[in-house]
Amino acid sequence: MAILYLPRFQGAALAVWRRNTLVWRKLAGPSIFINFGEPFLYLLGLGYGLGLFIGEMMNMPYLTFLASGILASSSMNTASFEAMFSVFTRMIPQKTYEAILTTPLEVQDILAGEMLWCATKCIISGSAILIVAALLGAVHDWHALWVPLVLFLVGLCFSGMGLVMTALAPGYDFFNYYVTLVLTPMFILSGVFYPVTSLPVALQSLVQLLPLSHAVDLIRPLVAGLPLSNVAGHIAVLAGYGLAGYLIAVHLTRRRLLV
Amino acid sequence: MSSVVQIEGLVKRYDGREVVRGIDLSVPAGCCFGVLGPNGAGKTTTLRVLLGQSPVNGGEIRVFGLPIPQSGRAVRARTGVVPQADNLDPDFTVAENLRVYGRYFGIPFATLETRLRELLEFVGLTERADARIATLSGGMKRRLIFARALINDPELVVLDEPTTGLDPQVRHMIWGRLRDLRQSGKTLLLTTHYMEEAERLCDELVILDQGRILEQGTPAALIKKHAEPEVIEVRGEERLARQALVSSGDGRFEAIGDTCYYYTRDARAVVKRLEGMSGLAFLHRPANLEDVFLKLTGRELRD
Numbered sequence: 366m367a368i369l370y371l372p373r374f375q376g377a378a379l380a381v382w383r384r385n386t387l388v389w390r391k392l393a394g395p396s397i398f399i400n401f402g403e404p405f406l407y408l409l410g411l412g413y414g415l416g417l418f419i420g421e422m423m424n425m426p427y428l429t430f431l432a433s434g435i436l437a438s439s440s441m442n443t444a445s446f447e448a449m450f451s452v453f454t455r456m457i458p459q460k461t462y463e464a465i466l467t468t469p470l471e472v473q474d475i476l477a478g479e480m481l482w483c484a485t486k487c488i489i490s491g492s493a494i495l496i497v498a499a500l501l502g503a504v505h506d507w508h509a510l511w512v513p514l515v516l517f518l519v520g521l522c523f524s525g526m527g528l529v530m531t532a533l534a535p536g537y538d539f540f541n542y543y544v545t546l547v548l549t550p551m552f553i554l555s556g557v558f559y560p561v562t563s564l565p566v567a568l569q570s571l572v573q574l575l576p577l578s579h580a581v582d583l584i585r586p587l588v589a590g591l592p593l594s595n596v597a598g599h600i601a602v603l604a605g606y607g608l609a610g611y612l613i614a615v616h617l618t619r620r621r622l623l624v
Numbered sequence: 625m626s627s628v629v630q631i632e633g634l635v636k637r638y639d640g641r642e643v644v645r646g647i648d649l650s651v652p653a654g655c656c657f658g659v660l661g662p663n664g665a666g667k668t669t670t671l672r673v674l675l676g677q678s679p680v681n682g683g684e685i686r687v688f689g690l691p692i693p694q695s696g697r698a699v700r701a702r703t704g705v706v707p708q709a710d711n712l713d714p715d716f717t718v719a720e721n722l723r724v725y726g727r728y729f730g731i732p733f734a735t736l737e738t739r740l741r742e743l744l745e746f747v748g749l750t751e752r753a754d755a756r757i758a759t760l761s762g763g764m765k766r767r768l769i770f771a772r773a774l775i776n777d778p779e780l781v782v783l784d785e786p787t788t789g790l791d792p793q794v795r796h797m798i799w800g801r802l803r804d805l806r807q808s809g810k811t812l813l814l815t816t817h818y819m820e821e822a823e824r825l826c827d828e829l830v831i832l833d834q835g836r837i838l839e840q841g842t843p844a845a846l847i848k849k850h851a852e853p854e855v856i857e858v859r860g861e862e863r864l865a866r867q868a869l870v871s872s873g874d875g876r877f878e879a880i881g882d883t884c885y886y887y888t889r890d891a892r893a894v895v896k897r898l899e900g901m902s903g904l905a906f907l908h909r910p911a912n913l914e915d916v917f918l919k920l921t922g923r924e925l926r927d
Contacts, residue, residue, distance in 0.1 A: 380727040387724065388715045460711035466677055467705035468728035468776075469697040623677055624638070 377470050381478025382485070389486075400493035407435055408494075408501055423560055425589045429505060432498035433588040434557030436512060437519060437580035439494060440487040444520040445548055447483045448527030449540045456531065462622060472619045476528055480611060483527075484520030491516035498588070506590030515587070519580045522603040525610025526576075532617035551577045556585075576606045628653045628688060628780050628811045629674055635682035636669050636835075644669055645835035647683070656802065656812040658822040658829035660913075662921055665832040667815040668708060671784055675700055687780070701729060704773035706783040710765050712757050718768055719744070719753040722775055729776040736775075743771040746801065763794035770798060774805075781805060783814040787821060799824060819914035833921045843913050850919055851911035852876065852887040856894055859883055860904040868901060869894060880923045887915065 389396065408428065416427035423430060455461040462475055492513055498504050530543045554564065555577035561569055572578050579599040586593045629651035636644035644666040651657040659667050672678040674685055676696025685692040687699045713721050719740060726736040744750045747767035752760065760768065766786075773781060786802075787795040802825055806812055816822050822829055823843045830840045839846060852875065858865040865884040870877050875888030886894060891908055898906045 376730045377728075380724075380730070383727060384713075384724050387720070391715070459714060460709070461713055463707065464711040464713070464725070464772075465728055467675060467700060467703075467707070468725065469701045469730075470728050471697065623679060 377474035378477035378481060380470070381465070381475050382481045385479070385482040386485070397489075397493070400490045401497060404432075404435060404439070404494040404497045408432055408497060408503065412501070412503070424591070425505070426503070428498075428501060428503040429589050430585070431558065432494070432501075432503040433585040434581055436491055436494050436498075436516065436588070437577060437584050438552050438555070438557045440491050440516045440519040441523045441548065441551070441577055441580070443487050443490050444483040444523035445527040445543075447486055448479065448524035449531050449534070449543070450537065452479050452528060452531045453534055453537065453540075456618070456622070466622065472622060473615045476611065476615055476618060479528065480521050480524045480607070483524030484517045487516045487520030488513045495588075504588055506587065508587045508590065511587050512584055515580070515583050518600065518603050518607070519576075522576050522580075522607040522610070525607040525614065527610075528614035529610050529617065532614050532621055551575050554578075556581045576603050579603055626653050626689075627651060627686075629657075629813060630686040630689075631670070631674065631683065632685075633683040634670065634673060634680060634685065636666070636673060636678070637681045643835050644673075647832070647835070647837055649830065649837070651811060651813055652828075653811055654806070654809055655827045656806050656814070656825050658826035659813070659815045659832055660817065660819070660822055660829055660917060661815075661832035662817065664834075666835045667832055668784055670832075671782055671813070671815065675703065675705065675782065701776065702779050704776060704778035704781040706769055706773045706781070706786050708784040708788070710769065712765060712768060712772075714757045717754050717756055718749055718760070721757065721768060722772055725772050726775045731776065739775060739777065743774055746774070747771045748797070763790055766790055766794060766798070770801065778810065780811045780813065783812065785815055785817070787816070787818065795821075819912065819917055823913045831917060831920055838920045839916075846916050847911050847913060849916075851915040852889055853911055854888050854891040855909050855911050855915060856886040856888070856891055856898070857883055857907045857909070858886070858898070858904050859906070865904060868898060868904065878918075878923070880918065885915070887911065 408431065412428035412431045416431070419427040421427065465475055466472070495504065495509060495512055499509070527543075530540060534540060554568065554572050555561065555575060556572075557577075561572050561578055564572065579602045583593070583596065583599045585591070627650045629649065631647055631649040634644050634647040634649075635642065643664075647666070647670060649670070659670065661667050669678065673680055674687055674692055676693035676699060679693065687695075688702060690699055692699060713724060716724060722740045722743060723736060726740065731739070741750075744753055747770055749764060749767055749771065752764065757765070770786070773783075787798055790798070799821070802812060802814075812825075814825070826843060828840070828842055829846070831838045831846075839850070841849070856869065858869065859882060862879050862884060866877065866879070869875070869884060869886040873888060873893055875886050875894070878885045878887075888894065895908050898904060
């Protein structure tokens with residue numbers, strides 16, 4: 366059995382993306398309110414509050430340090446939760462995919478469309494955070510305008526991984542394992558709140574294997590106006606996780622739905 | 625006449641259990657073709673297979689002359705599907721359901737909007753175009769699913785138990801629409817376990833049981849072949865009914881549930897006898913497809 370299912374990106378996957386966009390537009394008001402409200406709370410509460418004691422971290426105000434970390438981690442959460450809870454709803458209880466699979470689309474198109482949508486959502490919520498951060502004076506460089514593009518990649522990465530969990534999930538409770546064992550440790554260890562270099566060396570190399578730290582390493586210099594390093598490496602890790610997740614998810618989801 | 629669907633030697637196993645055991649099937653173009661069978665006979669599996677939604681363990685399938693599953697996309701682009709269960713998109717209104725579904729086929733905007741209006745008219749849902757799915761009755765949902773199956777102007781329409789659980793009004797409406805579609809030259813392939821539905825609609829049908837085809841033909845030919853032309857149904861105490869019927873002639877006697885059936889070439893003598901008896905209600909009618917179905921598939925219950 367062939368492992369590689371390449372989607373027909375032009376029409377098919379975009380139809381799924383458009384479906385989700387249409388649903389989102391119906392609830393856009395509350396959704397955007399949360400997109401702006403949450404980072405305000407985080408950046409004001411933690412950034413100013415903690416920043417008062419911390420002052421600078423790695424040659425930048427703590428608010429800038431934290432804002433760039435939150436940009437990465439919130440995209441991780443946005444993409445992961447959309448790819449798990451929302452996709453599971455469409456796949457199993459709501460039978461949306463069952464209906465779509467009677468059209469020319471195949472599983473690989475549906476999942477490609479879902480990943481594009483998750484990544485789009487990351488751009489939407491990430492841009493809100495970026496605007497809030499800029500209003501609070503945490504953004505130091507026009508290069509920050511590249512951040513949404515990075516968040517798109519971060520979205521593809523984590524939605525690909527989340528889709529694997531969804532393909533395996535017997536029910537919603539299953540996602541708790543992934544959140545507790547993978548997402549939360551990554552959130553705490555990947556340099557969102559403090560530099561990875563303050564961790565024990567062994568832990569540092571482990572963190573380097575996980576995608577979130579690479580997202581942080583791309584975003585932080587763009588926001589702080591510092592030079593980027595190892596850009597290709599960071600992009601490769603994020604893209605690699607996303608692509609591997611996609612291919613595994615397509616394989617597992619086909620096995621689950623095409624019986 | 626060319627075949628729209630051609631299945632040869634189809635075998636399908638679930639966890640080592642063979643649910644389809646060597647089916648040959650040929651659906652001629654422009655025909656309304658019925659697949660009849662008790663629950664678990666393999667009807668739905670067969671439909672899923674020919675849409676390329678289910679891998680097979682043996683056999684060759686061609687739809688529009690194209691091989692399945694390799695050409696699944698191309699086949700589904702020209703096919704409409706009415707699934708057994710409701711899978712409308714609850715996030716959308718009636719019209720949005722059709723619009724979003726139409727986009728999966730890549731139908732251009734103007735064509736889609738025109739067709740959308742025509743189809744809502746066709747199934748009598750124009751007034752409800754902006755209603756949310758949750759506010760629709762079961763019959764309306766079924767009609768919308770039916771309209772959705774036609775959004776790509778399909779050459780073949782596959783219907784999996786299209787009228788199960790519907791009230792008589794909706795059922796008759798759908799039957800009428802199916803006849804319209806057949807008139808306009810489309811090929812229809814439907815599964816059902818309503819014999820009346822099959823007898824009314826199908827030009828040709830197969831009776832499927834335990835993964836095998838038991839019989840194939842036109843409804844009239846099957847009735848002629850397998851059932852005596854006249855039937856007497858008697859409701860009441862079985863012992864009494866049996867006595868009255870069996871002693872009346874050389875007909876065939878069967879008891880299913882609380883009803884006794886007596887199949888015969890000439891029912892005059894039995895009718896006369898039953899009219900003279902009190903305590904037994906009886907019905908004298910011509911044989912129908914249900915008689916054939918029960919004879920071929922037996923009378924034990926299926927799950």
